[in-house]
Amino acid sequence: GAVVSQHPSRVICKSGTSVKIECRSLDFQATTMFWYRQFPKQSLMLMATSNEGSKATYEQGVEKDKFLINHASLTLSTLTVTSAHPEDSSFYICSATRTSQETQYFGPGTRLLVL
Amino acid sequence: QKEVEQDPGPLSVPEGAIVSLNCTYSNSAFQYFMWYRQYSRKGPELLMYTYSSGNKEDGRFTAQVDKSSKYISLFIRDSQPSDSATYLCAMSTGGGNKLTFGTGTQLKVEL
Numbered sequence: 001g002a003v004v005s006q007h008p009s010r011v012i013c014k015s016g017t018s019v020k021i022e023c024r025s026l027d028f029q030a031t032t033m034f035w036y037r038q039f040p041k042q043s044l045m046l047m048a049t050s051n052e053g054s055k056a057t058y059e060q061g062v063e064k065d066k067f068l069i070n071h072a073s074l075t076l077s078t079l080t081v082t083s084a085h086p087e088d089s090s091f092y093i094c095s096a097t098r099t100s101q102e103t104q105y106f107g108p109g110t111r112l113l114v115l
Numbered sequence: 116q117k118e119v120e121q122d123p124g125p126l127s128v129p130e131g132a133i134v135s136l137n138c139t140y141s142n143s144a145f146q147y148f149m150w151y152r153q154y155s156r157k158g159p160e161l162l163m164y165t166y167s168s169g170n171k172e173d174g175r176f177t178a179q180v181d182k183s184s185k186y187i188s189l190f191i192r193d194s195q196p197s198d199s200a201t202y203l204c205a206m207s208t209g210g211g212n213k214l215t216f217g218t219g220t221q222l223k224v225e226l
Contacts, residue, residue: 002161004158031211042218043216043219044159049213093158095158102147102164103164105161106151106159106160106161107158108157108158109156111156
């Protein structure tokens, strides 16, 4: 299989706090991981691409200082939403690819609600 | 014009019907084509993966790619209520490049 997990599955936090979301590939080594956000009834919006041991590449319009990505190992990437505000409330999904493969395997998503 | 066009639906069919879902695209460099199924409040699940033109069958699902027309399709035979979900097409140029997604088609299979 190609299983990707995310933790937590949902989080509620106060405005101004930081939230960390973990993405793990459970049964394969992921050379590349991707982070997306998805608003209701919309498609996925790519936020950034991260390769193990390298700095993440952010899509245009995504603030790298607000959405900190760390890809410390071949099985773990983290997304930290710093100083979260209500407009950051969304569904955040990660995906991972195996070496030399094009398909992305997605995690179950993390629902973030900022009050 | 978007790089990938997909009818958002909703598409409602009776149980047992054959479902046809489609995407068109404009970038002739796309070589890898995928279909994902996404249930509400869940991450997308890979259904089918095709490289270049041709057909691929897996159980009740058949994926078709026509690169000359820049058109891809997913057929679902003997549709079931459990197939009710949003279906996303996705494609890439390869080399580990990012996926470009369609907007997704919402499918409802009714008893």
